[in-house]
Amino acid sequence: MMMKTIFKKFTLIIPAIAGLFLLASIPNFSTKASSANFWYDMEDEIIVDKTVHDFETISESGGTVSATFTLTNNTKASIMITNVTASCGCTVPTWTKEPIAPGKTGDVTATYNPKNRPGNFDKSVNIMTNGNPERISVRIKGVVE
Numbered sequence: 001m002m003m004k005t006i007f008k009k010f011t012l013i014i015p016a017i018a019g020l021f022l023l024a025s026i027p028n029f030s031t032k033a034s035s036a037n038f039w040y041d042m043e044d045e046i047i048v049d050k051t052v053h054d055f056e057t058i059s060e061s062g063g064t065v066s067a068t069f070t071l072t073n074n075t076k077a078s079i080m081i082t083n084v085t086a087s088c089g090c091t092v093p094t095w096t097k098e099p100i101a102p103g104k105t106g107d108v109t110a111t112y113n114p115k116n117r118p119g120n121f122d123k124s125v126n127i128m129t130n131g132n133p134e135r136i137s138v139r140i141k142g143v144v145e
């Protein structure tokens with residue numbers, strides 16, 4: 001009788017211990033995901049200094065306002081900003097037309113005209129490059145009084 005009780009306990013304990021060993025051998029993905037190099041290598045990317053510029057409150061009669069976004073070429077080859085488009089005709093983009101060497105920067109400037117546009121605004125500007133990433137989206141926003 002005592003042998004049966006011991007055998008029953010072992011049939012429960014052995015699988016439980018084996019399960020713990022299996023769980024311990026699974027990689028901890030939450031730790032790896034926090035590592036900058038887990039999903040991609042940031043050393044081969046174009047980095048933008050900010051993705052949103054908030055003008056806060058501007059005057060309708062004050063004329064145009066501009067925000068500059070600086071792109072840093074963090075790749076091993078020269079890159080180009082091939083095109084920049086704005087979500088609306090009230091925003092006019094200008095950008096660096098020359099090649100941007102590794103480690104150097106280029107600019108995209110978004111100029112917004114608030115005339116006859118009272119209220120909130122939130123406009124997107126899409127930057128196309130021949131590097132990684134090929135498309136970068138930035139925004140300008142604010143309130144026109």
